[in-house]
Amino acid sequence: MKNKLLLIALAISLFTNAQNTINQVFILNEGYFDYTANQLISPATLGSYNPTSQVYSVVDTLDGARFASDMIIDNNHLYVAADNKLYKYDKNNYSLLASQQIDGIRNLAVWNDKIIVTRGDYDNVTFAPILFNAYLQVYNTSDLGLHTEIDTVSGPKWSTQNVIVEGDNAYIAVNNAYEWGNYKGIVGILDLNNFSYGNEIDLGINGTNPDNMLFLNGFIYTVNNKDFSGSSVSKIDLSNNQLSSTVDIALANTGCGTSSLKDDKLIYQISQETTLNEFDINLMNNIGPLNNYNQNYYCLSQNPVNGNLYSSNTDFASYGKVYIYDTNNVEISNFEVGISPGTIRFDVVSSAGINETTDEISFYPNPSNKQLNLSSEFNGTIEVINLLGKKIMTMDAKNITEINISNLKNGKYMLKFIKENQLNSFKSFVKF
Secondary structure (H helix, E strand, C coil): CHHHHHHHHHHHHHHCCCCEEEEEEEEEECCEEECCCCEEEECEEEEEEECCCCEEEEEEEECCCCCCCEEEEECCEEEEEECCEEEEEECCCCCEEEEEECCCEEEEEEECCEEEEEECCECCCCCCECCCCEEEEEEECCCCCEEEEEECCCCCCCCEEEEEEECCEEEEEECCCCCCCCCCCEEEEEECCCCEEEEEEECCHHHCCEEEEEEECCEEEEEECCCCCCEEEEEEECCCCEEEEEEEEECCCEEEEEEEEECCEEEEEECCCCCEEEEECCCCEEEEEECCCCCCEEEEEECCCCCCEEEEEECCCCCEEEEEECCCCCEEEEEEECCCEEEEEEEEEECCCCEECCCCCCEECCCECCEEEECCCCCCEEEEECCCCCEEEEEECCCCCEEECCCCCCEEEEEEEECCCCCCEEEEEEEC
16 A cells, blocks of 8 residues: 555656756856957856756866857766867766867767767868868767768768757758858758668758757757848658748848747747747747847757746857746846856756656657657656556557557556666656
């Protein structure tokens, strides 16, 4: 009886997200490099913000780095891309564990024990694009050693930027952003089982120059800056890896990286403006401006636990600041950071001692009335549990791609992922 009551309590805790908390918020500040004088004025810095104490501190200075471009958290490690280097940190004590020289490094994604790295750069004298023999590389997480690279014969032929891993595929934004006037609009697909680059999804003439790429419920959305005279949103259906639609959103470009998901909506800002706009990604149309946002933002990122929106502001030369807005779009706090805070990442930990489900274990659609499609392989057992903690279904997850839920009653359930010698992971879904 005690075990049953414990399971019920655990289920209720999981459904209310009580097991997840934000341990810290990492801020990657890009610093300030004067390209006119070819002089580093302020190097990139890595900072940590404690949302409980509301204290921000610099945990490392990336000496010599002209800028920083991306940062990701994977288990107990933090990976940073800055200038021409990849850094690996212990996320808890901030010690630098390894680094690797990677010319033109831009964005990062982790799959199992590998890091996918996109590349693109220009020289800072004539600002001409630097040509690489490979715009896509894969490194080992253990020592940051090169595992393989996909050259321009078999891989992307132009500079790459954003990367999203879903299942055993990595989706790569190919924008050729460093060759003025010759932008591309392509999302390439890298098969992570054999690291072969196969299909490319053409975003069309209105989808050139994808600046950001986002994932939700089986779809990838790209925010495109075209030739900087306008902007658009493209929607890709991952069930068939086909372009669904591209919709113009403005007659001006969006700010660099100033777009994000906020719940089930896309929010974005037009360059140089101080209003924040909302876009319905299901209907693919503009909703309008959000109230209370009145800054020229540089980075937007939603807290995955409580829904608060973190947004940064900077003059790119002397200061950086992060504003926090609650779910009602009311500013509740702000704090000073380094120059050009361009990436914000949330360190999600489990207060119940249960692993947070990673992107490795994902499914769609959610809610669903018939089936859940697994976006990735899971070599273990999956259980379906109701709100009372009762096990409804059990299945061996090996070699299955979908879960039939058509016979379940409408309501909220939990998927329990069980793997030998690992803590169990949980994720909720709704049957309607």
